[in-house]
Amino acid sequence: MRIEAGSAAMTRTAWPTLAIMLGASVWGLVWYPMRMLAAMGLSGTAASATTSAAACIFVLLLRRRSISTLNWHWLLVALGVAAGVTNIGFVWGAIHGQVMRVLLLFYLTPAWTAIFAHFILKERLTRVDAALSLLSLAGAVAMLWSPELGMPLPADLAEWAGLMGGMGFAMSNVLVVKVTRTLPRLKPEMRTAVIFGGAALLASVVTLFEPMPAPPAAALLPTVTFIVIGLGVVLAANNIIVQIGLARVPANRASIIMLFELVVTALSSWLFAGEVPGAREWAGGGCIVVACVLSAWAHRQGASRASPAPDVSNIAPDIVEHAPESKKKSTRAMV
Template sequence: MNPRPIVQFNGAPTLAILLGASIWGVVWYPLRTLAALGVSGSAASALTSAAGCLFVLLVRHRSLATLRWHWLLPALALAAGVTNLGFVWGAIHGEVMRVLLLFYLTPAWTALFAHCLLRERLTWPGAALAALSLAGAMLMLWSPRLGLPVPGNLAEWAGLAGGMGFAMNNVLTLKMVRELPGMKAEMRTVTVFGGAALVSACAALFEATPAPPTGAHLATAAWLVVLLGSVLGTNNMLVQYGLARVPANRASIIMLFELVVTALSAWLLAGETPGPREWAGGACIVLASALSSWVHRGKPASQAGDDSDPERRNRARAMV
């Protein structure tokens, strides 16, 4: 008698990543508010990341019991720090549209890193979805005046490095799940926020800062940092849940949904009306995200791929 196939529907993990991308698509507004209060980009990144780390430690402190040393921990922290600092510094000091375009070349880097570290094979359907999502990013962010997405200054190199760090962050998260199955998602979240806080704090030491907020502005900024830390901490735990259950190549495509939410939030909150090109690009990204769930909707265990995945082995044993 043939064993029954293990059918996996990744609807909940996909929804978790989509929700996480949506929250990141609107977080620029409170960060811009902090900047208006006198908190620089690097300082705001360091403070909110530290607040997020502290929030997770307070509400999920029992997860520290799953901590044990592994080289993946500092690697993940460094990747998260490069991601955060590259995006923030590049967006502040360069042309935001060019920096974003270079940052959101993530699917290409993810395919390379996933192949090297996870042995994931990029199939033709996966390659087509990556191309569709990148085409959507090009439609939304590219313009003839800006030219090809080749870094031309330090800010643009920072955006490119941030995108590479983001791809590595996604791949290392999945590798950590496979090699450290006993470590809870909250511990990975603490690692991500701790790394982002440390890297941003080091960068803030070398960044010229405006006059710090005082009086009522200081109280407002403090409350905003605490609120952002709580929201981002919760959001990152949700994203970690999704990243642990979705192939790295598909996760990088789904995360591009942030571009769509960013365009909509800029329209509603800043009066930046998207044109036909932006809507068309957003449609490509949404379509790629939807099709990615269908393409990876589930396979028999014999075709599932990497048998080294502890979660897959456990599910297979449960079927015996």
């Protein structure tokens, strides 16, 4: 009986884990079709705007019955803006910079999340949070510093974009928690629509200020349209699948699983772009990854000292959104 129970428990956690790994894989590969669109004449911000719009429309059509739960609130505007900064920073940085360096700067989330949560969620900034923030920042310094370059700052606009995108990602995670507290009746799919819709609107505005390359040739328009729509549908479906996984996997474990994106990005950037991380990138990236893992472990310890939460493994994702804070997960919508 114990063996059967253990096998059933492993099955319940195996599929959600694979869902999160699938999401991480998609995010680790999405930079390549974005570069394809840029090569065809669609700028980074325009690519972000069109794919996000396609994803938003797909979600609204798929779950149109949930639109009634979408009510006006300033937090939704803030979430949309933060998602827009996230998407623009990642897409523009990945198109114009070295993918792995941009993504490592993007993953400085322990530092930014601790700061934003302190001011927005009124969470006390503990010594552990401060130490992990410093560790992740030390990783960035190790990656960026060299005697020739001087100050350990991002070397170009693409790396600055990756850094800003990571700050937007951390802000999005904090605002998701704030939204679930303030608007508990908001359906998860509507939150996804807000994220993609906000990204599409902000990217459309920024596109007006970006120097535009030559527009796609008429012969390439069907291909560009196909990639944009296909990428939007894939990203929207991927976001929904990952939300299902996040509803059934402990938050600390999910944070570690999502680091699989770094592995996929490293392999894809090596295979498709010939980018090989150097010793400084490995050292700095190691510090950032360790900070993320320790951050997940520290939050797990804090949750274990709190009152035990009920088992939510068999509860639908929209119900899990109303669970205690220790069980809530952050949502990521990329490009």
